[in-house]
Amino acid sequence: MRRLPFFGLLLSLVMLAAPVVSLAREHLQVYVTAPYLELRSGPGRGYPVFHVAERNESVQVLFRRTDWFKVRTERGVEGWAAQRDMLRTVLADGTPFKFDLGDRTGFTSHNFEMGIFAGDYGGSTIVSTYASYSFNSQLALELSVGQFFGKFSNGVTGDLGLTHVLVPEWRFSPFLMLGTGLVHVTPKATLVVPSDRTDQTAYVGGGVRYYLTRRFFVRAEYKSHVVFTKRNANEEVDEWKLGFAFFF
Protein backbone atom coordinates (compact mmCIF):
# COMPACT_ATOMS: atom_id res chain seq x y z
CA MET A 1 0.00 0.00 0.00
CA ARG A 2 2.89 2.30 0.90
CA ARG A 3 4.34 1.87 -2.58
CA LEU A 4 1.16 2.85 -4.37
CA PRO A 5 2.15 6.53 -4.78
CA PHE A 6 5.45 5.29 -6.12
CA PHE A 7 3.84 3.48 -9.02
CA GLY A 8 1.64 6.50 -9.53
CA LEU A 9 4.83 8.47 -10.02
CA LEU A 10 6.08 5.95 -12.58
CA LEU A 11 2.81 6.18 -14.45
CA SER A 12 2.95 9.97 -14.53
CA LEU A 13 6.58 9.79 -15.74
CA VAL A 14 5.56 7.54 -18.61
CA MET A 15 2.66 9.85 -19.41
CA LEU A 16 5.07 12.80 -19.37
CA ALA A 17 7.28 11.02 -21.85
CA ALA A 18 4.42 9.92 -24.09
CA PRO A 19 4.06 13.23 -25.94
CA VAL A 20 7.81 13.24 -26.57
CA VAL A 21 7.48 9.89 -28.29
CA SER A 22 4.31 10.43 -30.25
CA LEU A 23 4.62 14.10 -31.19
CA ALA A 24 4.98 14.35 -34.94
CA ARG A 25 7.55 17.10 -35.04
CA GLU A 26 9.41 18.62 -37.91
CA HIS A 27 12.85 17.08 -38.27
CA LEU A 28 15.94 18.58 -39.78
CA GLN A 29 16.78 17.17 -43.21
CA VAL A 30 20.43 16.86 -44.20
CA TYR A 31 22.10 15.55 -47.37
CA VAL A 32 24.97 13.10 -47.50
CA THR A 33 28.06 14.47 -49.28
CA ALA A 34 30.45 11.63 -48.41
CA PRO A 35 30.27 8.47 -50.60
CA TYR A 36 27.94 7.00 -47.99
CA LEU A 37 26.68 7.50 -44.41
CA GLU A 38 26.92 4.49 -42.14
CA LEU A 39 23.95 3.64 -39.93
CA ARG A 40 24.56 1.56 -36.83
CA SER A 41 22.10 -0.38 -34.74
CA GLY A 42 23.00 1.45 -31.54
CA PRO A 43 24.61 4.65 -30.28
CA GLY A 44 28.14 3.30 -29.80
CA ARG A 45 31.29 2.53 -31.77
CA GLY A 46 30.88 -1.23 -31.33
CA TYR A 47 27.39 -1.58 -32.78
CA PRO A 48 27.25 -3.14 -36.26
CA VAL A 49 26.66 -1.10 -39.42
CA PHE A 50 23.44 -2.49 -40.90
CA HIS A 51 22.57 0.10 -43.55
CA VAL A 52 24.11 2.96 -45.52
CA ALA A 53 22.62 6.11 -46.96
CA GLU A 54 24.14 6.96 -50.36
CA ARG A 55 25.68 10.20 -51.53
CA ASN A 56 23.08 12.93 -52.20
CA GLU A 57 20.43 10.94 -50.33
CA SER A 58 18.69 12.89 -47.59
CA VAL A 59 18.25 11.77 -44.01
CA GLN A 60 16.06 13.18 -41.26
CA VAL A 61 17.81 13.89 -37.96
CA LEU A 62 15.42 12.62 -35.28
CA PHE A 63 17.41 13.37 -32.12
CA ARG A 64 20.85 13.22 -30.60
CA ARG A 65 22.23 11.12 -27.74
CA THR A 66 25.79 11.92 -26.60
CA ASP A 67 27.91 11.87 -29.80
CA TRP A 68 25.39 9.93 -31.91
CA PHE A 69 22.49 11.05 -34.08
CA LYS A 70 19.41 8.94 -34.69
CA VAL A 71 18.48 9.42 -38.35
CA ARG A 72 15.78 8.19 -40.73
CA THR A 73 16.55 7.61 -44.40
CA GLU A 74 14.23 8.34 -47.35
CA ARG A 75 13.23 4.65 -47.31
CA GLY A 76 12.24 4.91 -43.67
CA VAL A 77 15.21 2.99 -42.22
CA GLU A 78 16.20 4.32 -38.80
CA GLY A 79 19.72 4.02 -37.40
CA TRP A 80 22.49 5.76 -35.50
CA ALA A 81 25.09 7.90 -37.28
CA ALA A 82 28.35 9.04 -35.67
CA GLN A 83 29.07 12.68 -35.00
CA ARG A 84 32.21 12.71 -37.23
CA ASP A 85 30.18 11.29 -40.16
CA MET A 86 27.43 13.86 -39.66
CA LEU A 87 30.05 16.58 -40.13
CA ARG A 88 30.13 15.51 -43.78
CA THR A 89 26.48 16.31 -44.46
CA VAL A 90 24.94 19.56 -45.69
CA LEU A 91 21.64 21.37 -45.19
CA ALA A 92 19.15 21.92 -48.03
CA ASP A 93 20.83 25.22 -48.98
CA GLY A 94 24.24 23.59 -49.28
CA THR A 95 25.72 24.96 -46.07
CA PRO A 96 27.49 22.44 -43.86
CA PHE A 97 25.52 20.91 -40.99
CA LYS A 98 27.01 22.43 -37.84
CA PHE A 99 26.51 21.37 -34.26
CA ASP A 100 28.22 21.56 -30.91
CA LEU A 101 31.05 19.01 -30.87
CA GLY A 102 32.13 18.75 -27.24
CA ASP A 103 35.91 19.07 -27.74
CA ARG A 104 38.69 21.45 -26.65
CA THR A 105 36.91 24.38 -28.35
CA GLY A 106 33.87 23.57 -26.23
CA PHE A 107 36.06 23.53 -23.12
CA THR A 108 37.21 27.08 -23.90
CA SER A 109 33.71 28.39 -24.45
CA HIS A 110 30.46 26.71 -23.43
CA ASN A 111 27.16 27.55 -21.79
CA PHE A 112 26.68 25.04 -19.01
CA GLU A 113 28.91 23.12 -16.67
CA MET A 114 28.17 20.55 -13.95
CA GLY A 115 30.32 18.55 -11.61
CA ILE A 116 30.78 16.65 -8.38
CA PHE A 117 33.37 17.16 -5.66
CA ALA A 118 34.73 15.51 -2.55
CA GLY A 119 36.88 17.37 -0.11
CA ASP A 120 37.43 18.98 3.23
CA TYR A 121 35.26 21.68 4.81
CA GLY A 122 36.86 23.04 7.97
CA GLY A 123 37.97 19.56 9.04
CA SER A 124 34.79 17.77 7.95
CA THR A 125 34.35 15.64 4.85
CA ILE A 126 32.26 17.38 2.22
CA VAL A 127 30.31 16.04 -0.76
CA SER A 128 29.20 18.71 -3.16
CA THR A 129 27.88 19.36 -6.60
CA TYR A 130 27.80 22.49 -8.73
CA ALA A 131 26.25 23.88 -11.87
CA SER A 132 27.27 27.01 -13.71
CA TYR A 133 26.11 29.18 -16.53
CA SER A 134 28.75 31.05 -18.54
CA PHE A 135 28.05 34.58 -19.77
CA ASN A 136 31.17 34.43 -21.92
CA SER A 137 34.27 32.26 -22.02
CA GLN A 138 35.61 33.92 -18.88
CA LEU A 139 32.75 34.83 -16.56
CA ALA A 140 30.26 32.37 -15.13
CA LEU A 141 27.50 32.37 -12.53
CA GLU A 142 27.90 29.38 -10.30
CA LEU A 143 25.61 27.61 -7.83
CA SER A 144 26.97 24.90 -5.57
CA VAL A 145 25.40 22.84 -2.82
CA GLY A 146 27.16 20.55 -0.42
CA GLN A 147 26.74 18.39 2.63
CA PHE A 148 29.48 17.99 5.21
CA PHE A 149 29.96 15.25 7.76
CA GLY A 150 32.04 16.17 10.79
CA LYS A 151 32.96 14.69 14.12
CA PHE A 152 30.96 17.20 16.12
CA SER A 153 28.49 18.55 13.62
CA ASN A 154 26.92 17.92 10.25
CA GLY A 155 25.47 20.44 7.88
CA VAL A 156 24.62 21.65 4.44
CA THR A 157 26.02 24.58 2.47
CA GLY A 158 24.80 26.52 -0.53
CA ASP A 159 26.89 29.05 -2.45
CA LEU A 160 26.08 31.44 -5.27
CA GLY A 161 28.82 33.44 -6.90
CA LEU A 162 30.87 34.46 -9.89
CA THR A 163 33.76 32.54 -11.35
CA HIS A 164 36.37 34.18 -13.51
CA VAL A 165 38.51 31.95 -15.71
CA LEU A 166 41.76 33.78 -16.32
CA VAL A 167 42.87 32.20 -19.60
CA PRO A 168 40.09 29.95 -20.96
CA GLU A 169 42.19 28.72 -23.92
CA TRP A 170 44.67 26.94 -21.69
CA ARG A 171 44.23 23.24 -21.06
CA PHE A 172 45.36 23.76 -17.48
CA SER A 173 43.56 26.95 -16.58
CA PRO A 174 43.27 28.76 -13.27
CA PHE A 175 40.15 30.61 -12.10
CA LEU A 176 39.03 32.89 -9.27
CA MET A 177 35.76 32.90 -7.35
CA LEU A 178 33.77 35.38 -5.30
CA GLY A 179 30.33 34.95 -3.82
CA THR A 180 27.95 34.50 -0.95
CA GLY A 181 26.06 31.63 0.59
CA LEU A 182 24.30 30.00 3.52
CA VAL A 183 25.44 27.32 5.90
CA HIS A 184 23.15 25.23 8.07
CA VAL A 185 24.89 23.44 10.93
CA THR A 186 23.40 20.58 12.95
CA PRO A 187 25.57 19.88 16.03
CA LYS A 188 25.75 16.25 17.09
CA ALA A 189 24.06 15.33 20.36
CA THR A 190 26.26 15.76 23.45
CA LEU A 191 25.37 16.38 27.10
CA VAL A 192 24.39 19.93 26.27
CA VAL A 193 22.57 19.92 22.95
CA PRO A 194 23.12 23.17 21.07
CA SER A 195 20.38 24.04 18.59
CA ASP A 196 20.73 24.07 14.79
CA ARG A 197 21.82 27.31 13.23
CA THR A 198 21.78 28.90 9.80
CA ASP A 199 24.28 31.63 8.99
CA GLN A 200 25.12 33.69 6.00
CA THR A 201 28.58 33.32 4.50
CA ALA A 202 30.79 35.05 1.98
CA TYR A 203 33.64 33.43 0.14
CA VAL A 204 36.60 34.16 -2.03
CA GLY A 205 38.59 31.45 -3.68
CA GLY A 206 40.53 30.09 -6.56
CA GLY A 207 41.29 26.90 -8.36
CA VAL A 208 42.38 25.15 -11.51
CA ARG A 209 40.60 23.09 -14.13
CA TYR A 210 42.31 20.63 -16.44
CA TYR A 211 40.73 19.38 -19.65
CA LEU A 212 40.77 15.57 -19.81
CA THR A 213 38.94 14.40 -22.91
CA ARG A 214 35.65 14.91 -24.75
CA ARG A 215 33.41 16.88 -22.40
CA PHE A 216 35.27 16.05 -19.20
CA PHE A 217 37.61 18.01 -17.02
CA VAL A 218 39.09 17.79 -13.54
CA ARG A 219 38.57 20.69 -11.21
CA ALA A 220 40.32 21.48 -7.93
CA GLU A 221 39.40 24.49 -5.85
CA TYR A 222 39.90 26.30 -2.59
CA LYS A 223 37.33 28.57 -0.98
CA SER A 224 37.91 30.73 2.04
CA HIS A 225 34.57 31.31 3.78
CA VAL A 226 33.67 33.90 6.39
CA VAL A 227 30.63 32.80 8.39
CA PHE A 228 28.66 35.74 9.80
CA THR A 229 27.60 34.30 13.14
CA LYS A 230 25.23 35.84 15.65
CA ARG A 231 28.00 35.81 18.22
CA ASN A 232 30.70 38.42 18.71
CA ALA A 233 33.28 36.96 16.38
CA ASN A 234 32.85 35.70 12.84
CA GLU A 235 34.09 32.24 11.92
CA GLU A 236 36.50 31.39 9.17
CA VAL A 237 36.22 28.10 7.31
CA ASP A 238 38.60 26.72 4.68
CA GLU A 239 37.19 24.46 1.98
CA TRP A 240 39.34 22.29 -0.30
CA LYS A 241 37.73 20.21 -3.02
CA LEU A 242 38.64 17.97 -5.95
CA GLY A 243 36.21 16.63 -8.50
CA PHE A 244 35.06 15.77 -11.98
CA ALA A 245 33.01 18.06 -14.17
CA PHE A 246 31.68 18.21 -17.68
CA PHE A 247 30.38 20.96 -19.98
CA PHE A 248 27.49 21.02 -22.43
Added chain:
Amino acid sequence: METGIRVLLLTAVLMTLPGCASVRNWFHHRSEVRQAKADAKEEAAQQDALAAQQDADATPPRVIDPEVERRKIKVPKIKSSNIEIGIQDGFISIEDFGTQNAYGLTAAYHVTEDFFFQGEYGRAYAGRTSFETLGGNIQLLTSAERRFTYYDIALGYNLLPGEAFIGPGRAMTSSFYFLGGIGGTKFAGDNRFTVDFGGGYRVLPSDWIAIHIQVQDRVFRTDLLGVSKLTNNVEATLGATVFF
Protein backbone atom coordinates in the same frame (compact mmCIF):
# COMPACT_ATOMS: atom_id res chain seq x y z
CA MET B 1 47.54 33.19 7.99
CA GLU B 2 44.08 32.46 6.66
CA THR B 3 43.33 36.16 6.56
CA GLY B 4 46.50 36.69 4.57
CA ILE B 5 45.41 34.19 1.92
CA ARG B 6 41.96 35.74 1.82
CA VAL B 7 43.34 39.25 1.33
CA LEU B 8 45.58 37.97 -1.47
CA LEU B 9 42.71 36.14 -3.20
CA LEU B 10 40.34 39.07 -2.76
CA THR B 11 42.87 41.45 -4.31
CA ALA B 12 43.32 39.06 -7.23
CA VAL B 13 39.56 38.77 -7.72
CA LEU B 14 39.07 42.53 -7.48
CA MET B 15 41.71 43.06 -10.10
CA THR B 16 40.25 40.58 -12.58
CA LEU B 17 36.49 40.41 -12.06
CA PRO B 18 35.34 43.83 -13.26
CA GLY B 19 35.45 44.21 -16.96
CA CYS B 20 36.44 40.59 -17.39
CA ALA B 21 36.24 40.10 -21.11
CA SER B 22 37.16 43.66 -22.02
CA VAL B 23 40.42 43.89 -20.14
CA ARG B 24 41.94 41.00 -22.07
CA ASN B 25 43.03 43.18 -24.96
CA TRP B 26 44.51 46.01 -22.95
CA PHE B 27 48.03 45.42 -24.09
CA HIS B 28 47.20 45.22 -27.78
CA HIS B 29 44.58 47.92 -27.63
CA ARG B 30 46.80 50.95 -28.31
CA SER B 31 48.47 49.45 -31.35
CA GLU B 32 45.05 48.33 -32.63
CA VAL B 33 43.64 51.85 -32.33
CA ARG B 34 46.66 53.28 -34.14
CA GLN B 35 46.25 50.71 -36.92
CA ALA B 36 42.52 51.41 -37.22
CA LYS B 37 43.17 55.15 -37.57
CA ALA B 38 45.77 54.59 -40.31
CA ASP B 39 43.37 52.21 -42.12
CA ALA B 40 40.55 54.76 -41.97
CA LYS B 41 42.80 57.48 -43.43
CA GLU B 42 43.90 55.23 -46.30
CA GLU B 43 40.33 54.20 -47.06
CA ALA B 44 39.15 57.84 -47.19
CA ALA B 45 41.90 58.67 -49.67
CA GLN B 46 40.93 55.69 -51.86
CA GLN B 47 37.27 56.66 -51.82
CA ASP B 48 38.09 60.21 -52.89
CA ALA B 49 40.02 58.88 -55.86
CA LEU B 50 37.19 56.48 -56.75
CA ALA B 51 34.55 59.23 -56.58
CA ALA B 52 36.59 61.39 -58.92
CA GLN B 53 36.85 58.53 -61.42
CA GLN B 54 33.11 57.73 -61.18
CA ASP B 55 32.21 61.33 -61.92
CA ALA B 56 34.31 61.12 -65.08
CA ASP B 57 32.54 58.07 -66.57
CA ALA B 58 29.09 57.94 -64.92
CA THR B 59 27.45 54.50 -65.25
CA PRO B 60 24.17 54.30 -67.21
CA PRO B 61 20.99 53.61 -65.13
CA ARG B 62 20.14 49.91 -64.64
CA VAL B 63 17.40 48.45 -66.84
CA ILE B 64 16.29 45.77 -64.40
CA ASP B 65 16.36 46.30 -60.70
CA PRO B 66 16.60 42.81 -59.19
CA GLU B 67 14.23 42.46 -56.26
CA VAL B 68 15.01 38.92 -55.24
CA GLU B 69 14.50 38.37 -51.56
CA ARG B 70 16.69 35.72 -50.04
CA ARG B 71 14.62 32.86 -48.73
CA LYS B 72 15.15 32.36 -45.03
CA ILE B 73 15.46 28.73 -44.05
CA LYS B 74 14.33 27.91 -40.57
CA VAL B 75 16.51 25.10 -39.28
CA PRO B 76 14.58 22.89 -36.84
CA LYS B 77 16.44 22.36 -33.59
CA ILE B 78 17.78 18.91 -32.91
CA LYS B 79 16.50 17.46 -29.70
CA SER B 80 19.15 16.17 -27.32
CA SER B 81 18.17 13.18 -25.28
CA ASN B 82 20.88 12.68 -22.70
CA ILE B 83 18.91 12.92 -19.46
CA GLU B 84 17.43 9.88 -17.82
CA ILE B 85 14.95 10.12 -14.93
CA GLY B 86 13.22 7.29 -13.16
CA ILE B 87 12.38 5.30 -10.10
CA GLN B 88 13.71 2.14 -8.53
CA ASP B 89 12.57 -0.42 -6.06
CA GLY B 90 14.35 -3.33 -4.40
CA PHE B 91 16.10 -4.46 -1.28
CA ILE B 92 18.85 -3.16 0.93
CA SER B 93 20.68 -5.15 3.54
CA ILE B 94 21.28 -2.68 6.37
CA GLU B 95 24.16 -4.09 8.41
CA ASP B 96 22.90 -5.40 11.79
CA PHE B 97 19.34 -4.36 10.94
CA GLY B 98 18.29 -6.98 8.42
CA THR B 99 17.25 -6.78 4.79
CA GLN B 100 14.50 -4.34 3.96
CA ASN B 101 12.60 -2.89 1.07
CA ALA B 102 14.30 0.16 -0.47
CA TYR B 103 12.89 2.53 -3.04
CA GLY B 104 14.01 5.76 -4.61
CA LEU B 105 14.49 8.20 -7.43
CA THR B 106 17.30 8.17 -9.94
CA ALA B 107 18.55 10.66 -12.52
CA ALA B 108 21.43 10.43 -14.95
CA TYR B 109 23.15 12.57 -17.53
CA HIS B 110 24.94 10.76 -20.36
CA VAL B 111 28.04 12.76 -21.21
CA THR B 112 29.59 10.44 -23.79
CA GLU B 113 28.75 6.96 -25.04
CA ASP B 114 31.07 5.63 -22.31
CA PHE B 115 30.57 7.88 -19.30
CA PHE B 116 27.56 9.16 -17.39
CA PHE B 117 26.82 10.86 -14.09
CA GLN B 118 24.10 9.38 -11.94
CA GLY B 119 22.38 10.69 -8.85
CA GLU B 120 20.19 8.62 -6.57
CA TYR B 121 17.98 9.28 -3.59
CA GLY B 122 16.46 6.38 -1.69
CA ARG B 123 14.65 5.34 1.42
CA ALA B 124 14.33 2.23 3.53
CA TYR B 125 13.11 1.40 6.99
CA ALA B 126 15.52 -0.56 9.20
CA GLY B 127 14.28 -3.68 10.97
CA ARG B 128 15.29 -5.10 14.34
CA THR B 129 18.77 -6.30 15.24
CA SER B 130 19.25 -9.88 16.46
CA PHE B 131 19.92 -8.43 19.90
CA GLU B 132 16.53 -6.72 19.93
CA THR B 133 14.74 -9.82 18.68
CA LEU B 134 16.32 -12.09 21.28
CA GLY B 135 16.20 -9.58 24.11
CA GLY B 136 12.45 -9.23 24.09
CA ASN B 137 11.29 -5.74 24.74
CA ILE B 138 14.54 -3.88 24.01
CA GLN B 139 14.44 -1.03 21.48
CA LEU B 140 17.79 0.36 20.32
CA LEU B 141 16.26 2.97 18.05
CA THR B 142 13.04 4.89 17.96
CA SER B 143 10.71 4.48 15.03
CA ALA B 144 11.86 7.76 13.47
CA GLU B 145 15.52 6.80 13.88
CA ARG B 146 14.96 3.61 11.92
CA ARG B 147 14.28 5.56 8.78
CA PHE B 148 17.26 5.02 6.47
CA THR B 149 17.64 7.66 3.77
CA TYR B 150 20.56 7.89 1.41
CA TYR B 151 21.73 9.77 -1.64
CA ASP B 152 24.75 9.57 -3.88
CA ILE B 153 26.28 11.16 -6.94
CA ALA B 154 28.24 8.67 -9.00
CA LEU B 155 30.27 8.46 -12.15
CA GLY B 156 29.24 5.55 -14.37
CA TYR B 157 31.14 3.73 -17.09
CA ASN B 158 29.45 1.61 -19.75
CA LEU B 159 31.80 -1.34 -19.60
CA LEU B 160 30.03 -3.79 -21.90
CA PRO B 161 27.66 -2.14 -24.35
CA GLY B 162 25.73 -4.60 -26.46
CA GLU B 163 22.40 -5.77 -27.69
CA ALA B 164 19.76 -8.07 -26.24
CA PHE B 165 17.61 -10.12 -28.60
CA ILE B 166 14.03 -11.09 -27.89
CA GLY B 167 12.52 -13.37 -30.50
CA PRO B 168 13.70 -13.40 -34.11
CA GLY B 169 12.97 -9.79 -35.05
CA ARG B 170 13.69 -7.63 -32.05
CA ALA B 171 16.98 -6.17 -30.80
CA MET B 172 17.36 -3.85 -27.85
CA THR B 173 20.51 -1.95 -26.98
CA SER B 174 21.88 -2.74 -23.55
CA SER B 175 24.89 -2.18 -21.36
CA PHE B 176 26.64 -3.48 -18.28
CA TYR B 177 27.99 -0.56 -16.34
CA PHE B 178 30.18 0.25 -13.36
CA LEU B 179 29.27 2.87 -10.79
CA GLY B 180 31.37 4.63 -8.20
CA GLY B 181 30.33 7.60 -6.16
CA ILE B 182 30.01 9.51 -2.96
CA GLY B 183 27.07 10.66 -0.92
CA GLY B 184 25.44 10.67 2.46
CA THR B 185 23.32 8.39 4.60
CA LYS B 186 20.93 9.50 7.32
CA PHE B 187 20.32 6.77 9.83
CA ALA B 188 19.84 6.48 13.60
CA GLY B 189 19.80 10.24 14.09
CA ASP B 190 23.09 10.84 12.32
CA ASN B 191 24.35 11.79 8.87
CA ARG B 192 27.27 9.79 7.55
CA PHE B 193 29.61 10.29 4.61
CA THR B 194 29.05 7.32 2.31
CA VAL B 195 31.04 5.78 -0.50
CA ASP B 196 29.11 3.65 -2.95
CA PHE B 197 30.22 1.38 -5.74
CA GLY B 198 28.61 -1.30 -7.82
CA GLY B 199 27.29 -2.07 -11.23
CA GLY B 200 24.20 -2.61 -13.23
CA TYR B 201 22.58 -3.76 -16.42
CA ARG B 202 20.54 -1.39 -18.54
CA VAL B 203 18.33 -2.46 -21.41
CA LEU B 204 16.33 -0.12 -23.66
CA PRO B 205 13.09 -1.61 -25.03
CA SER B 206 12.67 1.65 -26.96
CA ASP B 207 14.80 4.76 -27.43
CA TRP B 208 12.96 6.46 -24.58
CA ILE B 209 12.59 3.83 -21.91
CA ALA B 210 15.24 1.91 -20.00
CA ILE B 211 15.02 -0.93 -17.49
CA HIS B 212 17.81 -1.20 -14.92
CA ILE B 213 18.98 -3.96 -12.65
CA GLN B 214 21.51 -2.55 -10.25
CA VAL B 215 23.59 -3.76 -7.32
CA GLN B 216 25.52 -1.32 -5.15
CA ASP B 217 27.38 -1.43 -1.88
CA ARG B 218 26.98 1.62 0.33
CA VAL B 219 29.83 1.84 2.82
CA PHE B 220 29.88 4.20 5.78
CA ARG B 221 31.44 4.38 9.22
CA THR B 222 29.18 4.31 12.26
CA ASP B 223 29.60 4.08 16.02
CA LEU B 224 25.98 3.26 16.67
CA LEU B 225 26.70 0.04 18.58
CA GLY B 226 29.47 1.48 20.76
CA VAL B 227 32.51 0.88 18.57
CA SER B 228 33.34 2.73 15.39
CA LYS B 229 33.15 0.37 12.42
CA LEU B 230 32.67 0.35 8.67
CA THR B 231 29.31 -1.01 7.56
CA ASN B 232 28.52 -2.50 4.17
CA ASN B 233 24.97 -2.06 3.01
CA VAL B 234 24.35 -3.96 -0.18
CA GLU B 235 21.42 -2.85 -2.26
CA ALA B 236 19.79 -4.56 -5.24
CA THR B 237 17.14 -2.71 -7.21
CA LEU B 238 15.02 -2.90 -10.31
CA GLY B 239 14.41 0.44 -11.96
CA ALA B 240 12.54 2.03 -14.82
CA THR B 241 13.72 5.27 -16.40
CA VAL B 242 12.64 7.60 -19.15
CA PHE B 243 15.04 9.48 -21.43
CA PHE B 244 14.45 13.19 -22.01
